[in-house]
Amino acid sequence: MPSPGDSRPDAVRTVIAGLAAQFGNRLVTSQAVRDQHGNTLTWVANQPPDAVVFPQSTEDAQDIVRLCAKHRVPVIPYGTGTSLEGQLNAPSGGISVDFRDMNRVLSVQAEDLTCVIEPGITRKALNEHLRDQGVFFPIDPGADASLGGMAATRASGTNAVRYGTMKDNVLALKVITAKGEVMQTARRAKKSASGYDLTRLIVGSEGTLGIITELTLKLTGIPEAIASGICPFPTVEAACNATILTIQAGIPVARIELLDALQVRASNSYSKLTLPETPMLFVEFHGTAEGVAEQSRRFGEIAAELGGGPFEWATKPEDRTRLWQARHDAYWAGRALRPGAMPLATDVCVPISRLAECVTETQRDIAEAGFLGPIAGHVGDGNFHVTLLVDMQDQAEIKKTEALLERLVERALAMDGTCTGEHGVGQGKMKYLLAEHGPEALAAMRAIKRALDPDNILNPGKIIPAM
């Protein structure tokens, strides 16, 4: 593919001048703001954009893309900057389009369980807005990310085992194409068999096929009752088998999270808890009061059959928060295992029947390499996170980290899994796409990228390796 931008400083200057004329102080070129819009939450080195612009409407975004398209300058959409694989870097320079100011809820259709929003609103702000109407948006990736970013990266998280990922909860998107045209990918009907599924094509495309300026989301009724519980298991395998049986039995578990023994130890220390330091499952059930009680009872029976327990559960908010403390604090607890080290979070996803094996082999690999790497998993999806604590000043350690990450991905692929369940590809995982998808699928992705963005201005250098 052509690699635009970095070789044409004149074009960048022209675009910046044009944007400054239109957007005034909503166009920022200070080094601090540019750095902040490069990639901050990852070990991938920061490659800041040439400028940052803050649109306030689809028309603004359209004007920005048109100007950039005219001069073949890259455009990188920006939400809250919480992506982990370098999705926001500007390896060829260009303009970061920050949707901070486009954060409105445009309409809510409670009867249809849908809403229409701007991309900059975060999931917490959206759910705050929706609460009075008895509905919520269930996807929870942990970070308080923007919905535009969540759609662009196909985010998922703890609730995905029951509610699916962003691919299942976005009904339609308004998208600025590479030419600067406005495209609506679908209508508000709950399903359609009309034409190619452009919505799902844009979801997960990380800004490389179009810039999202409006989302129509599927909502869910707030459950009458929520039960939360925790349950220790003798082994990772027992915890995974309990998860498999729970799902096979049709128990509609809303969240089912694994913390490995090291993560539990870290949480005990960080959060002043006294949990048994073995693998633990953290579960949550949504339904009626009777329903969540039945689900909890049945889960407890399955756990006991697998040697797990005692299973503690509760429905009062304060008790639920207490039970889940270790899970909520997992990230910070993990960091505290090695103060000063950089927490390098990565994820893979495998068929659930292979999960115990994949986690156990990964634990052994981490230990043998001499690292601390607590593991937390969305175990109902076969998806888990390793947080490696790395001294970024130590080149040998960085090399060992890279090798460990490669082995992790190879292990997941060998088990019919994927190099990322939810963090996305960005720059960090581009090198695995050929091994995961094969040359034919990668060629199809590249053909689609070329067809929809022939000048390669939309977030270039992400997902699809240049030829």
Next chain:
Amino acid sequence: MPSPGDSRPDAVRTVIAGLAAQFGNRLVTSQAVRDQHGNTLTWVANQPPDAVVFPQSTEDAQDIVRLCAKHRVPVIPYGTGTSLEGQLNAPSGGISVDFRDMNRVLSVQAEDLTCVIEPGITRKALNEHLRDQGVFFPIDPGADASLGGMAATRASGTNAVRYGTMKDNVLALKVITAKGEVMQTARRAKKSASGYDLTRLIVGSEGTLGIITELTLKLTGIPEAIASGICPFPTVEAACNATILTIQAGIPVARIELLDALQVRASNSYSKLTLPETPMLFVEFHGTAEGVAEQSRRFGEIAAELGGGPFEWATKPEDRTRLWQARHDAYWAGRALRPGAMPLATDVCVPISRLAECVTETQRDIAEAGFLGPIAGHVGDGNFHVTLLVDMQDQAEIKKTEALLERLVERALAMDGTCTGEHGVGQGKMKYLLAEHGPEALAAMRAIKRALDPDNILNPGKIIPAM
């Protein structure tokens, strides 16, 4: 787009000779078999292919596509021939690839709730195979369609309100590209954030982007208990409002079907029933014995609030079958309203808040046009079917039918709906794509089609209108 095939009889002869040499009597050119592989279950006129070939493996299918690609002869994949919008016609001639002989279950992973199958197996045969393992594939479009065809047309049906459509239940596909290469769209992990969603792009593309030769499906545990019920309502609006409240309340209804008063009358007559001739909801609940009892009780309360009832429900199979008799026989009962007429089944889908209005206006329109057109709806999805009974010998009546269908689609689009919720586009609904999707989205679809099938050999003349 280029319109290949029909202008090159030499190419077709060369391809047929090549296929005959390789496939022997699995290559058929008799007029009867060709006619049967054109479009049979629709009013769209039959345009038979030049020949029909029966592959037995992915390699066979690959050889077929390669030969056709070399000579730019169209390839039309064929499952069971139950599509309704001319998806199987050969407007430019070409080779129909019938997957009858590729009907094996290749593997079942009960722990992962997945299986890998060939495209020719039908949903009933698949569920027969799976039953002993306690799992099933929930998508039920009515017809005993092939899974390949169901994926290609993004089928859904009665269970979609709970289990989603084919887009939600296909994990990965093996696809022959336009060049005759084998592409795997994804791996068997339950979710992935790696690369463009080629699976969802192929699902619903009706054979225009690739030929499916293997499917990895998501399965569901067979529920412990099933409850089925029926409930009359004073109006379509009351029935739709009961549906909305049921879904908002989070009752995980597995099926919720509307029959309008005319359809109930037809069923009473055809199936010798004595149902009240008003709009009726047919519901089904899946879960534990306690769970389905609670769901049924709560649904009954909601129905009563809306003036519906009495709500009758049962859990024994024979009682459930008796209660649902009218729904099961709906198609044949509808036909019997006007013996000798052609039943012309069409569908649209709107946001559920607009469904009552859309159904009621459509009933009025049908009555004013002097037609009999019973209506049955997958009301939980906002999707409904009209079966118009048309005298195909009467040109004036056909003209009136066409106008009625156009008004139906216009009405659905005006309500933010789609021209088809589940039947697909084929030839019959191509003319509505511009109005539904707009020029930008249609241009994106066309660009994708060109990128993946530059010579337009994959089921040409379907979905995307030629330029």
